[in-house]
Amino acid sequence: MVFYVPRRKILSTAAVTGAAWILSLLLFGSWPMALFNQLSPFVEQAHNLWLGLWPLQVPVGLLLILLGIRRADERMLVSAGPSASPYAATSSLIGPWMAGVSFLKDWEA
Numbered sequence: 001m002v003f004y005v006p007r008r009k010i011l012s013t014a015a016v017t018g019a020a021w022i023l024s025l026l027l028f029g030s031w032p033m034a035l036f037n038q039l040s041p042f043v044e045q046a047h048n049l050w051l052g053l054w055p056l057q058v059p060v061g062l063l064l065i066l067l068g069i070r071r072a073d074e075r076m077l078v079s080a081g082p083s084a085s086p087y088a089a090t091s092s093l094i095g096p097w098m099a100g101v102s103f104l105k106d107w108e109a
Contacts, residue, residue: 003065003068003069003077004068004072004074004077047089047090049082049088049089049090049092049093050085050086050087054086055086057083058083058084060080060083061080061082061083062080062084064076064077064079064080064083065077065080065084068080075102075103078095078096078098078099079095079099079100081095081096082095082096
């Protein structure tokens with residue numbers, strides 16, 4: 001979504017995002033390092049949809065980002081999120097699903 005922020009709101013958006021990042025580190029500790037230090041059996045479980053696919057899904061995410069920028073369509077940018085990440089749970093696909101459904105006509109949805 002960083003590519004969809006209007007230029008006049010970049011500073012305020014960066015401030016809010018930075019504050020949320022700092023707050024999450026204060027509340028939950030260094031969770032990014034804890035994520036990288038997970039035990040092997042946990043990492044290899046099937047709850048990660050990209051298990052075995054990373055980084056092969058990244059070109060799909062990049063394509064959706066470029067389409068979103070070119071068409072100025074935030075739905076494409078929302079859809080790109082899970083594809084640009086090495087970890088995706090089933091709940092990560094809610095955004096792309098909602099973006100995809102928004103392209104349908106009422107009777108199709």
